[in-house]
Structure formats: C-alpha cells, structure tokens
Amino acid sequence: xxxxMLVALILAGxxxxxxxxxxPGNWQPVRSETISHQFMYAGFASETEGxxxxxxxxxxxxRIYTTTDAGASWNEGQNTSRFLxxxxxxxxxxxxxxxxxxxxxxxxxxxxxxxxxGNFGSTEPNQCRFLSFLDAQTGWAATPTELGQTTxxxxxxxxxxxxxxxxxxxxxxxxxxxxxAVLDSSGRLFMTHDDGKSWSxxxxxFTGGAMLGKMPSPSVAMRLIDEARIMIALYRNPSGSGxxxxxxxxxxxxxxxxxxxxPAGDGLLNLYLSRDGRILTTSNTGLLAVATFRYQQP
Numbered sequence: 001x002x003x004x005m006l007v008a009l010i011l012a013g014x015x016x017x018x019x020x021x022x023x024p025g026n027w028q029p030v031r032s033e034t035i036s037h038q039f040m041y042a043g044f045a046s047e048t049e050g051x052x053x054x055x056x057x058x059x060x061x062x063r064i065y066t067t068t069d070a071g072a073s074w075n076e077g078q079n080t081s082r083f084l085x086x087x088x089x090x091x092x093x094x095x096x097x098x099x100x101x102x103x104x105x106x107x108x109x110x111x112x113x114x115x116x117x118g119n120f121g122s123t124e125p126n127q128c129r130f131l132s133f134l135d136a137q138t139g140w141a142a143t144p145t146e147l148g149q150t151t152x153x154x155x156x157x158x159x160x161x162x163x164x165x166x167x168x169x170x171x172x173x174x175x176x177x178x179x180x181a182v183l184d185s186s187g188r189l190f191m192t193h194d195d196g197k198s199w200s201x202x203x204x205x206f207t208g209g210a211m212l213g214k215m216p217s218p219s220v221a222m223r224l225i226d227e228a229r230i231m232i233a234l235y236r237n238p239s240g241s242g243x244x245x246x247x248x249x250x251x252x253x254x255x256x257x258x259x260x261x262x263p264a265g266d267g268l269l270n271l272y273l274s275r276d277g278r279i280l281t282t283s284n285t286g287l288l289a290v291a292t293f294r295y296q297q298p
Contacts, residue, residue: 027247027262037065037074040099041217042283043272045089050281051111053084053097053217062099066111079114081105083124085217087272088131088139096154098128098141104154108136117154121146129217132174140180144168144213147182147196160196163188170213171232175224183222183232185213189254202254211235211243214269221273221280228253231277233262235269245271245282 037054040062044050048070054063062084065074084099095111098104102119121128121143133139137153140160145168148157162169167184174180178195187207190199212220212234221233232248245262268282 026260029263037063039063039065039283040083040085041087041270041272042281043087043089043274044279044281045091045274046279049089049092051087051089051095051097052283053087053099055083062097062103064097064105064107064111064114075112077107077111077114079105081114081116085124085127085129086131086141088133088275090133090135090275094133094136096131096133096139096141098131100124100127102128104128104141106136106154118150118157120148120154120157124216127216130169130172132172132180134174134177138174138177140172140174142169142172142182144185147172149196151177163190163199163201166190166199168213171218171220171222171234173222173224175226179224181222181224181230183207183212183220187212204248204254204257206236206238206246206248206257206259207234209237211237217270219269219271221271223273223275223277225277229277230254231273233271233273233280247280249277 039052039054042052048068050067052065054065062081064077064079066077067074081103082100084097086098089095093108093110095107098120101123102121104117104120105114106117107114120141126143128141128143130142138151141148147160147162149160150157166188167186169182170185171183179193182190187204187210189202189204191202192199223231225231228251230250234246235243236246237243245264247260247262249258250256264282268284270283272281
C-alpha cells in the first residue's frame with residue numbers, strides 16, 4: 001500500500017497585526033499524527049478541521065475523508081467520482097473538490113455528502129486541480145491551461161481568458177467575485193480586478209528557481225487575504241543546495257515580501273493554504289505521518 005505524509009502548518013498571529021508593522025516570522029513544529037488510508041491531496045481549514053482526497057486502485061475511485069480532531073480520526077464522506085486532485089475548504093460546511101475525468105463535487109454539510117455539479121477539465125494530465133471558492137455558489141476552477149468561473153453553484157462554467165504571455169497555471173485564488181490572482185509556472189503573478197477581463201502583473205523576486213506546477217495536485221499555494229496581504233507557499237532552491245519549502249508574505253500589496261523557511265521534511269510536494277492564510281498543509285505519497293507547525297512572530 002502506498003503511504004502519504006501530511007503536514008499541516010499553523011500560521012498564528014498574522015491576522016491581528018498592523019499591516020505596516022508586522023515582522024518576519026518563523027515556523028515552529030506543534031504536533032505529529034499518523035493516519036491509515038491512501039490519499040492524493042490534503043488540506044486543513046483550522047488546527048483541527050481538515051480533509052484528504054483518498055483513492056482506491058479498483059476503478060480509480062476517489063474517496064474523501066474528513067477530520068475534526070487534527071487527524072486523530074477520519075470519517076469517509078459519501079461520494080462517487082474518479083481520483084480527486086483539487087480541494088478548497090470554504091468554511092465548516094462548504095467545500096469543493098475536483099479531479100480526473102472532469103469530475104467536480106460540492107459539499108454543504110462539512111464533507112458528509114458530496115453532490116455532482118457541472119463537469120470541468122478533462123482526464124489526467126489535464127484534470128481539474130485548482131479550486132478557489134467564496135461560498136457554495138461562486139468560485140474558480142482550473143486545469144493547468146483552462147480557467148473557469150461559476151456563479152450558480154457549479155451548474156455552468158464560464159471560461160476566463162488567461163493573461164496574455166502567461167504560461168500554465170501553478171496556483172490561483174479568488175478573493176471577491178471580481179478580484180483574483182493566477183501564479184503561472186514561470187513564477188509570474190497576474191492580478192485581475194474585473195473578473196478576468198484584464199490582468200496586471202505583480203513583479204516577484206523570489207520565484208526564480210522555484211518548482212512550480214510540476215505535480216498532479218497543487219505544489220504551490222496562494223491566498224489573497226485582503227487588499228494588502230498575500231501569502232504564497234512554494235518550493236525554492238535559493239542557495240543551489242536543494243529545494244525547501246518557503247512562505248512569502250506581503251502586507252503592502254506586493255511592494256515587499258517577508259520570506260520564512262518551513263522546517264518540513266524532504267519530498268512534501270503538495271501544498272494547501274487555508275482561506276485566511278493561517279494554515280499550510282503539505283503532503284506527499286509515501287508516508288502516513290501528520291504534523292503541525294505554527295508561524296510565530298519574534
């Protein structure tokens with residue numbers, strides 16, 4: 001049986017800081033858990049509440065498990081789909097998943113049951129894997145080369161033109177119905193304020209040499225916390241000695257960034273950020289460990 005490592009990293013204290021006075025923080029380990037089933041991708045919305053997108057080899061069936069006790073126990077939700085690769089947890093009730101063969105599923109009861117909505121994407125390797133939702137009605141879904149929006153709970157997907165000159169999608173986030181961002185596989189960050197009708201580029205100086213968009217599930221995570229604050233988590237090789245996980249955080253709309261290395265183990269190739277940017281979850285096929293880390297400010 002394949003095994004998975006899941007690491008949830010808790011970002012504490014940022015939300016209460018003055019946007020202009022916060023100091024760079026660091027990641028500290030909090031706890032470690034183990035789980036006992038296979039999964040493809042994982043995300044935590046709080047210190048205790050999370051989901052993993054499971055799998056079975058027979059029929060390539062996608063399964064979804066939830067926890068409310070930081071991974072001490074997991075409950076399987078009612079779902080029928082192919083393998084699932086994308087996840088967004090909106091709140092305690094609403095969550096979205098997507099994956100192979102265009103499957104998109106929505107839950108409004110905390111992951112207990114999942115309902116089929118309109119298909120988006122294609123089969124692997126062009127499957128849907130990027131999701132960002134405001135609620136049970138409005139949000140984005142994407143493959144590496146396609147971006148779609150729904151305002152009716154996933155019944156209809158409307159194509160959004162990607163930024164001119166951009167490469168494949170590595171991460172995305174939707175903050176309001178009209179405002180969102182796409183990070184591409186070349187490390188360029190594009191912002192829209194008019195529902196994708198136009199895009200502007202926000203220059204980044206920390207994505208050179210980063211590993212972007214290389215996995216079936218997201219290997220970069222990004223959240224637009226408010227108009228000024230953005231959190232990005234990604235794999236970098238800044239010294240040339242090997243890839244490590246870093247967070248990049250801005251409180252001034254991207255004029256300056258605070259970098260912090262995440263003390264996670266090697267090979268944790270999938271990343272997920274909660275909607276408020278406070279929790280980072282990392283996972284990778286191979287182990288069954290769960291650990292949490294807290295972002296602390298000096």
